[in-house]
Structures are given as structure tokens and as C-alpha cells.
Amino acid sequence: MTGKNVTLRLLDKADREILKLPRPVKGAIYDFQHKFKTNPDSAGLRLKQLQGHDKLHSARVNDEYRALLLRLADDDWLIVSVKHRKDVYAHLDRLTYSVNRVTGGIEYMDLQVVQEEVLAPAPPPSAAPAEPAAPEPLFAKWSEQQLTDLGVAPSLVPVVAALTTEDQLLGLVEYAPQLTGEVLLALYDGKAYDDVLEQVTAPVAVPDPVDPEDYRAAADRPATIVTTTDDALREALEGEDFGRWKVFLHPTQAKLVTRDYSGPARVGGGPGTGKTIVALHRVRHLVERLPAGRTKPVLLTTYNKNLAADLRSRLLALGGEALLSRVEISHVDQLALRTVREAEPGNRKRIVDEAQAVREWRSLLDELGEDGWDAEFLHDEWTQVILGQAVTSRTDYFRARRAGRGRTVSRAERAEIWQLAERFAQRLDRLGVQTWDQIAERAAQLETGRARRIQDIERRREEAGGLDNVHVADGSGGWLRYRYRHIVVDEAQDLRPAHWKMLRAMTAPDRNDLFLVGDTHQRIYKNQVTLGSLGINIRGRASKLSLSYRTTRQILRSALNVLGEETYDDLDGSAETLAGYRSVLSGAVPNLHRLADWADEREAIAALIESWGEVPHEQIAIAVPTNDMAREVAYALRERGIMALEIGPDGPLGDSGVHIGTMFRFKGLEYQRMIIAGVTDGLVPRAGVRQRRATDPARYRTEMRRARSLLFVAATRARDSLDVFWHGEPSPFLKELIEVRPPAAA
Numbered sequence: 211m212t213g214k215n216v217t218l219r220l221l222d223k224a225d226r227e228i229l230k231l232p233r234p235v236k237g238a239i240y241d242f243q244h245k246f247k248t249n250p251d252s253a254g255l256r257l258k259q260l261q262g263h264d265k266l267h268s269a270r271v272n273d274e275y276r277a278l279l280l281r282l283a284d285d286d287w288l289i290v291s292v293k294h295r296k297d298v299y300a301h302l303d304r305l306t307y308s309v310n311r312v313t314g315g316i317e318y319m320d321l322q323v324v325q326e327e328v329l330a331p332a333p334p335p336s337a338a339p340a341e342p343a344a345p346e347p348l349f350a351k352w353s354e355q356q357l358t359d360l361g362v363a364p365s366l367v368p369v370v371a372a373l374t375t376e377d378q379l380l381g382l383v384e385y386a387p388q389l390t391g392e393v394l395l396a397l398y399d400g401k402a403y404d405d406v407l408e409q410v411t412a413p414v415a416v417p418d419p420v421d422p423e424d425y426r427a428a429a430d431r432p433a434t435i436v437t438t439t440d441d442a443l444r445e446a447l448e449g450e451d452f453g454r455w456k457v458f459l460h461p462t463q464a465k466l467v468t469r470d471y472s473g474p475a476r477v478g479g480g481p482g483t484g485k486t487i488v489a490l491h492r493v494r495h496l497v498e499r500l501p502a503g504r505t506k507p508v509l510l511t512t513y514n515k516n517l518a519a520d521l522r523s524r525l526l527a528l529g530g531e532a533l534l535s536r537v538e539i540s541h542v543d544q545l546a547l548r549t550v551r552e553a554e555p556g557n558r559k560r561i562v563d564e565a566q567a568v569r570e571w572r573s574l575l576d577e578l579g580e581d582g583w584d585a586e587f588l589h590d591e592w593t594q595v596i597l598g599q600a601v602t603s604r605t606d607y608f609r610a611r612r613a614g615r616g617r618t619v620s621r622a623e624r625a626e627i628w629q630l631a632e633r634f635a636q637r638l639d640r641l642g643v644q645t646w647d648q649i650a651e652r653a654a655q656l657e658t659g660r661a662r663r664i665q666d667i668e669r670r671r672e673e674a675g676g677l678d679n680v681h682v683a684d685g686s687g688g689w690l691r692y693r694y695r696h697i698v699v700d701e702a703q704d705l706r707p708a709h710w711k712m713l714r715a716m717t718a719p720d721r722n723d724l725f726l727v728g729d730t731h732q733r734i735y736k737n738q739v740t741l742g743s744l745g746i747n748i749r750g751r752a753s754k755l756s757l758s759y760r761t762t763r764q765i766l767r768s769a770l771n772v773l774g775e776e777t778y779d780d781l782d783g784s785a786e787t788l789a790g791y792r793s794v795l796s797g798a799v800p801n802l803h804r805l806a807d808w809a810d811e812r813e814a815i816a817a818l819i820e821s822w823g824e825v826p827h828e829q830i831a832i833a834v835p836t837n838d839m840a841r842e843v844a845y846a847l848r849e850r851g852i853m854a855l856e857i858g859p860d861g862p863l864g865d866s867g868v869h870i871g872t873m874f875r876f877k878g879l880e881y882q883r884m885i886i887a888g889v890t891d892g893l894v895p896r897a898g899v900r901q902r903r904a905t906d907p908a909r910y911r912t913e914m915r916r917a918r919s920l921l922f923v924a925a926t927r928a929r930d931s932l933d934v935f936w937h938g939e940p941s942p943f944l945k946e947l948i949e950v951r952p953p954a955a956a
Contacts, residue, residue: 216247217286221318222435222458223387224289231275231292238272239292250287262302265425266290280307280316282426288436290318309425310389312361313461314416315433316425317387319365328381329372345374348398356403361389361411370394380796388460389414389433391794392757399792409756409790414461432461459491460484466753467491474724474741475751476702476781480791481769481926482760485727486878489700490521492725494529496696497536506538507695509716513704513735515541516861517878521700538694542709543646546653549712553656559644564589567638567645574630574637583630587617587909590736592631593647598707600651604628617906650708657693657715664690664718692718701878702728702781706737710744730778730786732923734874734916740783748782756790758926760880762797765932769925771946776915800925800932802953804940808839811887811935812846818933819852819868822883827853829882831869833924835893840870843887873920876927884928886921887935894921894941918943 220243228236242255246269250257256270260278267287268276276298278291290307304322309315349357354367362370366386373379379398383391389411396406414433421427428434435458459467466477466488479485493510500507510525512518518541526534540548550557562570571585601607607628608621619627638644667690693716699705705713717723724746741748758766770788780786805811819830834840844854853867857875869881888894895917902910921943925932940948 215285216250218243218247219286219288219429219436221288221290221316223318224291225437225458228292235272235275235292238275239277242269242271242277243289246287260299260302260305263305266305266307268298278305280318280425282429286426286429288316288425288429290316291320306365308363308365309420309422309428310361310363310387310433311358311420311422312411312416313389313414313433314420314428314431315387315435315461316428317363317390319363319385319387321365321369324366324369324382324385327385328369328378347371348373348375348379349394352397352403357393360393360397360403360406361414362393363387363390366390383794383796388435388794392792395763395794396790396792401790405790410792413465432459432464435459435461459487460757462755462757463488463491466755467495471722471725471751473719473721473751474726474746474748475722475753476726476728476741476748477753477755478727478729478780478786479755480729480758480766480788481732481923482758482793482880483755483791484757484759485729485755486521486524486700488755489698489725489727490524490528493525493537493698494533496698496722497529497533500536500695504535506536508537509545509694509697509713510537510539510700511542511545511697511713512700512878513542514877515544515859516875517541517701518544519861520878542699542705542713543650546646546650546709546712549653549656550649554652559642561649562638562643562645564645567647570637570641571634574634578630578633580630583626587906588627588630588634591627592634593645594707594736596628596631597647597651600655600708600711617908647706647708650706650712654708654711654715657712660690661692661715664692692716696722697724699724699726700728701732702726703730703733704728704735704737704877705739707739707744710739710741710746714745726781728781730781731773731788731919732877733778733919734877734923736912736916738779738912739781740779741781742783752780752782754790756788756792758791758793758795760795760929761793761926762795762928762930763793764797764799765925765928766791766793768800768932768947769922771950772922772925772943773918774943774946776918778915797930799951800934800947802944802948802951803933803935804953805935805937807937808842808888811937812843815843815885815887815935816847816850816852818885819847820850825883827868828866830885831871831876831879831881831883831927832885832887833871833873833876833927834886834888835872835896836888837872839888840872844870873924876924880927880929882929883931883933884924885933885935886924889921889934889936889941889944891939891941894943 228239245252246255250269254270257267260266260268265280267279267281269279271277271292274294275292276295277289278293278298280288280290282288301322305320307316307318310317349370357367357370358364363386366382369382373382376398379394383395386394392410393406396410397403401409416431416433429436437458463484469475477485477488489510493508496508510521512521518539522534522539525537525539568585568589571589575581575583575585595601595610595612596607599610601610604625608624612619695717697713697717699713713724726748761769770791778786803814805814815832822830832843834843840856844856847854847868855862855864855867855869857863857869857871862869873886895914899910899913899917902913921941934944934947936944
């Protein structure tokens with residue numbers, strides 16, 4: 211057999227197995243795959259078919275290890291396992307492989323390992339108690355047919371029938387094909403059969419009948435998570451586990467990455483479900499289909515500078531400089547500012563943040579002797595209604611929609627608000643400053659005008675039979691074009707309405723124009739939008755990811771309790787849910803700590819971190835409600851000799867140490883161990899929110915939802931462990947957690 215057309219793939223499960231092998235063996239595997247693709251029949255590889263199997267072969271990796279390969283076709287091979295040679299040839303009947311009839315993907319298992327690791331009897335107790343009653347099997351209520359219809363691997367049904375404890379179930383999930391594990395955990399969690407069928411099985415099911423003997427077709431389906439290219443194999447063999455996102459995608463993720471959309475599309479899902487990973491792979495997919503060139507027709511954007519920098523480094527890791535050379539990466543405010551300064555080069559006003567803008571509102575009200583208006587309310591009215599709807603006259607403001615703004619305002623009150631808003635804008639102008647909201651709205655106006663001119667040119671071209679008219683060209687001498695062909699948005703829930711108007715105008719309405727990922731349960735700003743009203747129609751093109759790859763089941767349950775019964779929108783006027791949101795990871799339940807006061811909290815946190823010993827400090831984070839508390843925790847740690855880094859707007863202020871910041875700062879990050887401190891009533895939510903319960907109920911509900919979202923975001927940054935601290939009265943958001951798991955003694 212000649213080697214030039216040989217395909218060698220690596221199965222996802224084999225990759226996980228290889229990660230645990232010694233480094234020299236990983237290197238030998240990389241050399242092996244090169245030799246195999248050159249000539250599988252080389253004598254040194256000792257390729258042979260295993261007795262009793264028509265497709266399974268073994269080949270020599272080195273003196274001690276053998277690769278097990280499925281022969282998909284004459285020149286197409288799949289590595290399904292790498293084992294020590296003494297573990298390969300005994301009991302060959304234990305090795306099973308098949309094509310799943312639901313997903314159409316290849317599933318491989320070593321049933322002996324599953325039996326030994328999952329169903330091995332526990333060691334006998336030192337003193338034998340009375341014979342207990344036989345425990346009830348976990349899945350006795352579902353038939354074999356029901357389980358296989360959900361996608362459970364048929365060869366595992368006898369093992370599933372024997373499971374009696376959660377520990378056994380979690381052990382099986384470690385070895386089982388992915389869909390089998392997801393289905394069993396969903397059933398164990400109490401989900402109805404039909405819900406599991408709809409939320410877990412249906413998203414990965416193939417529409418056409420599956421030929422169980424066609425392994426080559428099965429290898430090409432998304433359910434068979436494999437990699438083929440040299441670079442991807444090297445990533446899988448030499449990389450660490452956290453780098454697997456560059457190579458392997460869950461079938462539901464892969465479908466979203468490669469799907470051809472007829473217009474704007476949105477992907478939602480809870481924390482850790484891989485939304486950002488899907489966005490990055492989507493960018494690469496779009497770039498790969500561009501015609502050759504030197505331009506950057508793809509925009510990747512998000513809501514702040516820190517996350518934009520993270521997206522850049524990840525995209526570089528995913529596709530190198532060649533990929534980066536075709537992609538513009540910018541946080542959305544930077545994009546808006548560049549747009550304004552490009553059109554108005556003389557505009558060099560200083561930019562103030564929201565906190566400074568509210569202070570200017572207070573100063574204005576003090577100077578005018580106005581005590582009937584709240585500065586924060588006026589600022590929100592100005593940004594969300596007046597700027598958000600591009601209101602330019604008193605008459606238009608009287609007609610403006612105020613949905614979601616809480617308290618109603620009379621016509622006379624609107625007249626007062628309009629007059630105050632005009633005075634406020636004049637005040638900012640006099641001070642030589644502008645807000646990010648003003649910049650975003652101005653950029654939206656500029657880009658919308660540009661889009662109209664492009665459309666006029668195209669209309670005239672059509673009227674002229676396809677001929678260009680030099681007299682309607684851009685005044686700069688170039689031809690007007692849309693800035694981007696494709697736009698991908700990460701953390702979409704935190705963009706302002708003006709941002710969306712700007713982005714809509716920056717790309718032509720066409721196939722695959724806008725691709726948005728986000729989760730409104732994680733909205734940490736006040737920017738509530740309905741995309742359809744802004745010209746972005748995602749109806750029929752909205753999808754949801756529901757499997758968490760970061761957070762354990764135990765932490766996930768606690769985080770969902772924090773959200774309570776609150777309802778969240780889906781960016782398009784309907785309700786969003788986390789139905790089906792789940793994890794196949796397992797770990798310890800969160801630890802709750804009640805302390806006497808804030809000083810005791812800081813001491814207890816320092817002692818806890820000291821007890822963690824070898825855990826790298828960069829993998830530990832502490833989230834607190836305020837900047838002052840962040841500084842105080844950092845000081846307490848340094849007093850104990852623990853390096854501490856505060857997280858600012860641009861990320862950690864240094865290279866090594868425990869990361870400390872307000873809950874706002876942790877969006878998009880993840881850590882091995884997460885501490886949330888100061889989760890005290892009056893701080894989470896802050897006292898001012900409670901005071902609005904009677905005076906402005908709608909605003910109270912909005913602020914409470916936002917506070918819940920912040921705590922939810924902080925809790926779901928954790929990979930392995932979560933510790934929650936408070937002093938005095940705990941936050942009301944912790945009520946259910948405390949009832950389920952009382953705090954540790956102080």
C-alpha cells in the first residue's frame with residue numbers, strides 16, 4: 211500500500227487516554243503517525259488484524275506500547291486507543307466498537323476496563339454489619355429499547371442496568387461515549403424522558419438513516435470527534451488538556467460552527483458551554499471560505515478591552531498569524547471611537563465612564579437645586595431612551611418608547627427630563643468630555659448614513675444596468691463599501707442598542723452576516739435590547755448550547771440556585787431559559803463560610819489559600835462586591851506572604867499571584883479554585899437596590915436581576931472548587947444554598 215494517500219485520524223477518547231501517558235510515549239506516538247501515513251505496511255510497525263475482529267488492528271508505537279486502529283476503508287484509519295502491549299491481546303472479545311444509530315458516530319470501548327473500574331465491589335468493612343437490602347438499580351424504570359433510542363451505546367446497557375450508586379454512574383461517564391454519559395446524567399437528575407430526548411439526544415441526532423457498517427461515513431459525522439491534520443495531532447498529543455478546544459468540538463458545537471445561515475444567527479447557553487470557542491472556530495470557518503486577499507473582512511468584537519485581548523490570543527493559538535491577518539479584532543467601544551474619529555478628526559474630547567457621568571448628573575442637579583430627580587434614573591433615561599433611540603427633539607421624546615424603564619413619567623415630567631438632558635449635554639460639551647454612550651450613538655449614526663449611501667449607489671447601479679457612476683462615488687475618491695463581510699460578536703448580551711445599530715450598518719444584510727454568542731443570565735450591564743427592533747432578525751436562527759465543560763455538577767446546581775425564579779430575555783423579546791443546562795464533570799459541593807466580620811473573612815480566606823499548598827496562585831481567584839474590598843483582601847494576603855494581583859479594566863496588574871477583583875472583572879475568565887467573599891446582605895445586592903422596592907418596583911426587579919447575574923457569573927468561573935464567604939446577614943441570594951448545605955463553623 212502506498213503511503214501518499216493514507217489518512218490517519220485520532221479519536222477523541224484516544225486523545226484523553228494519551229494525555230495521561232509519559233511524555234516520551236507521546237513523542238513516540240507522534241513519530242508513529244508519520245511513519246504510518248508514509249507506509250502502514252512497514253515491517254517496523256507490525257500492523258496486524260486482531261483475532262475475532264474484522265476492523266480492529268494493532269500496530270507498534272515503540273517496544274512497550276501499541277496503537278489500536280479501526281480500518282475505516284482501504285486507506286483510511288482511526289486510532290481508537292494506545293495501550294501497553296501486555297494489555298492488548300488478552301480477552302480481545304472485550305474490545306467493542308460500533309456506529310451509534312442515533313448520532314451516526316463511531317463509539318469504541320474496552321468493556322473489561324469499564325467493568326473493573328465502574329462495577330468493582332467495594333472493600334468489605336472491618337466489622338460485617340447485618341446484610342443490607344439490595345439497592346435499587348438507578349435506571350430500572352427505563353427499558354433497553356428506551357435507553358438505546360436516547361442514544362445509549364447498546365454494549366453498555368448491561369452495565370447501565372447494574373448501576374446502583376451515583377459514584378458508579380460518574381465512573382461510567384468517565385469511560386462511556388459522550389452521548390451515553392449525557393443521557394444517563396440527565397435521567398439521573400430527574401429529567402423527563404421526552405425532555406432528555408428533545409434537549410440531549412435530538413441536537414446530535416442525524417436526520418438520515420444510519421448504515422451501521424459504513425465506518426468511513428461515520429468517521430466524517432460530527433458525532434465522531436476526530437482530528438486528522440499534523441498540526442492538530444501535535445496539539446492533541448503534546449498539548450495540555452485545556453488546549454483541546456483547538457482540536458475537538460462537541461457535535462452540537464461543530465454543527466453551529468459550519469452551518470450556512472440565511473441571515474443573522476445567535477448562539478446562547480450557560481457559562482462554560484463553549485460559546486466563545488464556537489465563536490472562534492466560526493471565525494476560522496468564515497476566513498477559510500474567503501477569496502484570497504490582504505484585507506480584513508471579518509470582524510471579531512466583544513464588550514471590553516480585556517476580553518478582546520483574550521480573543522486575540524486565542525485566535526492566534528487557533529490559526530496563527532495567517533488567520534489573524536484576515537480578522538479585525540476590537541472591543542466594540544474602541545470600534546465606535548475609531549469610527550467617530552475617522553469621520554471627525556477634530557473630535558478629541560476626553561471620555562468619561564458611567565460613574566463619572568452620574569457624578570456630573572448629581573452636580574447638575576445640585577447646581578439647579580433640583581431634589582425631585584434621582585441622578586442614576588436620569589442617566590439611564592438619557593442613555594437608554596434618548597441616546598438609545600436617537601431622540602433629537604422634545605417632540606420625539608414625548609413619543610419615545612420606554613419599555614422596561616420601570617416607573618411611568620407624565621407628559622409634564624417628560625418635558626422636565628428633556629430640559630435637564632439638554633442641560634446635561636451642554637454641560638459635558640462645556641467640560642470638553644463625552645461618554646461612551648454618546649460615542650456609540652454617534653458611530654451608529656455615521657455608519658447608518660454610510661450604509662444608506664451604499665444602498666443608494668447600488669440602487670442607481672441597478673437602474674443604470676449595472677454600470678458605476680463616478681459622480682456618486684465616495685468623496686475621498688474611493689468606492690464606498692461595507693466595512694466587513696462577516697461580524698462575530700462575543701458576550702452579545704452586554705452591548706448597547708447603539709452598538710447593534712452600528713454593527714448592523716457595518717455589514718451588508720446577507721448570508722452569514724452577523725453571528726452572535728451570549729447568555730442573558732450573565733448580563734452585568736443595563737443594556738437590555740430587542741434585536742429585531744434594531745434591524746437584526748434572528749428568528750429561526752437561534753440555537754442553544756447546554757453542556758458545561760468548565761463547571762462541575764455540584765457547583766452548577768448551586769449557581770442555578772442563585773438565579774432563583776428570575777426570568778431573563780433572549781435578546782429578541784422572548785424569555786430565555788437554561789432548560790437542559792448540565793455538566794458531566796463531578797467534584798466537591800461548594801463550601802459556605804459564615805464569619806463574624808469583614809476582618810475575620812480576610813483572615814479565613816488567607817488561611818484557606820495557605821492550606822491549598824501546591825495549587826498555582828494564578829489558578830485561584832477572589833471576587834468581592836467593591837474595589838475597596840478588593841484592595842483590603844489583597845493587603846491581607848500580602849501580609850501573610852501570599853502574592854496578590856488586582857484585576858483592572860485591562861486584566862490582572864502583573865504576572866503572578868492570586869487574582870482579586872470585583873465580580874464585574876471576572877466575566878469570561880475561569881479558575882481552578884474560586885472564592886467569593888463579602889456575600890453579605892447590603893453588599894450583594896447593595897443597600898440602595900433594596901430601597902427602590904417600594905418607590906420604583908420595576909427598577910428594583912431589574913437591579914436585583916443584575917445583582918443575581920453578577921453572583922452567578924462569579925460562581926461559574928470555578929472549575930474544581932467554590933468557597934463562599936460572608937459576615938453578618940448573608941445575601942438573600944444564598945438562602946437556598948444555606949438551607950441545602952449549612953456553612954462551616956467559623
